Amino acid sequence: MGNTKENANLGLIDTDIHERVMYEELLPYLDQPWRRYITDAHWIQEKHMPYTQPAVAGVDRADARVPDGRPAGTDLGFMQEQLLDSLGHEIGVLTGALDPSPSSMHGWYEMATALASAYNDWQIDKWLDKDERLYGSVHIAAQDPAAAVKEIERVGSHPKMVQILLPIDDILWGDAYYHPIFEAAEKHDLMVGMHHNEPPLHYGKWPKYFIEWHTLIPVSHMNQVTNLVFNGVFEKFPKLKVMMIEGGFTYVPFLMRKMDQQYKDLRHEVPWVNQMPSKTIREHFCFTTQPLEEMTKKEFMQILEQMGSEEIVSFSTDYPHWDYDSPTEALPPKLDEELMRKLLSENARNFYPKLQKKEG
Amino acid sequence: MKEAVKEIVCQEEDLQPGEMMSATFGRHDVVVCRASDGHYYAFLDRCIHQGAELSKGKICGAPEPTDELGEYNFQREGDILRCPWHGREFDIKNNGCMLANEKLKLRNFKVVVEDGQVALTK
Numbered sequence: 340m341g342n343t344k345e346n347a348n349l350g351l352i353d354t355d356i357h358e359r360v361m362y363e364e365l366l367p368y369l370d371q372p373w374r375r376y377i378t379d380a381h382w383i384q385e386k387h388m389p390y391t392q393p394a395v396a397g398v399d400r401a402d403a404r405v406p407d408g409r410p411a412g413t414d415l416g417f418m419q420e421q422l423l424d425s426l427g428h429e430i431g432v433l434t435g436a437l438d439p440s441p442s443s444m445h446g447w448y449e450m451a452t453a454l455a456s457a458y459n460d461w462q463i464d465k466w467l468d469k470d471e472r473l474y475g476s477v478h479i480a481a482q483d484p485a486a487a488v489k490e491i492e493r494v495g496s497h498p499k500m501v502q503i504l505l506p507i508d509d510i511l512w513g514d515a516y517y518h519p520i521f522e523a524a525e526k527h528d529l530m531v532g533m534h535h536n537e538p539p540l541h542y543g544k545w546p547k548y549f550i551e552w553h554t555l556i557p558v559s560h561m562n563q564v565t566n567l568v569f570n571g572v573f574e575k576f577p578k579l580k581v582m583m584i585e586g587g588f589t590y591v592p593f594l595m596r597k598m599d600q601q602y603k604d605l606r607h608e609v610p611w612v613n614q615m616p617s618k619t620i621r622e623h624f625c626f627t628t629q630p631l632e633e634m635t636k637k638e639f640m641q642i643l644e645q646m647g648s649e650e651i652v653s654f655s656t657d658y659p660h661w662d663y664d665s666p667t668e669a670l671p672p673k674l675d676e677e678l679m680r681k682l683l684s685e686n687a688r689n690f691y692p693k694l695q696k697k698e699g
Numbered sequence: 700m701k702e703a704v705k706e707i708v709c710q711e712e713d714l715q716p717g718e719m720m721s722a723t724f725g726r727h728d729v730v731v732c733r734a735s736d737g738h739y740y741a742f743l744d745r746c747i748h749q750g751a752e753l754s755k756g757k758i759c760g761a762p763e764p765t766d767e768l769g770e771y772n773f774q775r776e777g778d779i780l781r782c783p784w785h786g787r788e789f790d791i792k793n794n795g796c797m798l799a800n801e802k803l804k805l806r807n808f809k810v811v812v813e814d815g816q817v818a819l820t821k
Contacts, residue, residue, distance in 0.1 A: 394784075394785065394786040395756055395757045395781050395782070395783055395786050396757075396783070400751075400783055400784050401755055401756055401757060401783035401784075402751070402752065402755035402783045402784075633748075661784060661785065661786060662784070662785060663749075663784050663785075664749065665749045665750055665751075667750070668748075668749040668750045669749055
């Protein structure tokens with residue numbers, strides 16, 4: 340499966356790989372009393388989705404379960420074999436499994452903060468230090484910006500931490516309350532990665548069917564892009580960039596056009612926004628490809644043309660999840676080699692300052 | 700006249716109804732399926748969507764199409780092959796056609812069962 344040589348030649352940078360922790364693996368990284376809330380009180384991440392994933396093996400690829408029976412994404416060796424080695428990855432960016440997802444917790448921010456620290460230490464120990472191809476995301480409890488900044492100060496300077504992870508749930512992160520997080524990101528050459536967790540995007544609720552929710556995930560990404568731009572985040576933090584992960588990119592032309600039109604009419608409401616939103620999006624965002632809709636080359640190129648850029652889309656597999664995209668199969672056939680190099684490698688490298696440093 | 704290629708891929712008893720296994724046929728990786736009625740079918744072991752190995756998916760049934768909103772009539776246990784990645788459903792007994800779009804189908808191979816042996820031919 341796949342074309343290892345081709346990907347190696349293109350220097351594949353995969354911008355969405357979900358490593359998964361088993362709670363017991365976090366225990367050595369947790370002090371008391373936090374540890375006992377897992378061992379004695381059976382803490383688990385709150386989840387709200389009313390349906391199980393209707394794929395063959397729940398949320399995961401059926402062939403990604405570790406041969407010894409552990410859940411997909413829990414074993415570095417198996418991930419190396421099935422993904423990194425077989426497909427010729429140059430770099431993979433870890434984005435966690437949102438379990439735990441400290442920033443998604445509706446309360447008990449102290450526990451969330453402890454979990455974030457433990458997760459970061461585990462991630463560094465068990466993944467980033469173990470495979471030179473893997474880069475990581477700083478997990479925080481963003482509901483408490485002061486504690487979040489403290490954690491960013493603690494691990495953000497790690498050379499392999501490339502971004503701060505903010506889940507997309509029911510908080511819009513552009514509000515000034517969260518700006519200290521962006522300030523800390525700039526300080527440490529970190530970008531922000533946003534990945535949906537359980538956004539209640541159907542008027543704050545859940546639709547009847549998973550297919551409805553999953554179809555409209557990009558709406559939750561649009562909410563965040565719109566919110567960040569119109570709250571003046573990028574005027575205030577000019578070095579900051581945001582990777583929108585797992586929402587795809589085909590919604591972007593619509594959003595750019597709509598935001599520009601609105602800005603022409605309503606600039607007076609947001610006078611701190613000092614340029615057309617589409618320009619800000621091109622300068623400050625990148626969008627991961629997965630889950631790719633099936634498209635012809637012509638259709639694909641039309642979308643890029645309407646975005647006005649070939650530099651803000653970056654390939655992602657979403658391994659080991661059920662809606663994984665193969666780097667050798669998911670993109671339309673016969674894309675130009677220069678464009679393939681941008682999508683599979685260059686755009687991500689240019690996006691993350693720490694990856695640029697690696698190349699130098 | 701070119702002689703027909705015929706290769707044994709498994710023994711009849713290797714598969715129970717509703718089971719599948721991977722095999723090779725010439726240069727092809729194939730998935731051999733035994734449907735609920737005991738008949739054997741074989742397809743290229745590669746999803747037509749993104750190339751996943753179908754033999755790592757699941758043989759199951761599927762809710763049949765209905766005119767009634769909210770009605771789940773799960774039928775044909777053992778006759779539907781679902782991809783291990785995106786879960787797309789293919790009908791083993793209908794040439795590997797995709798349930799959501801019958802214009803799309805898996806590449807299939809002719810199966811011959813003789814003397815307890817399952818063979819593919821072309």
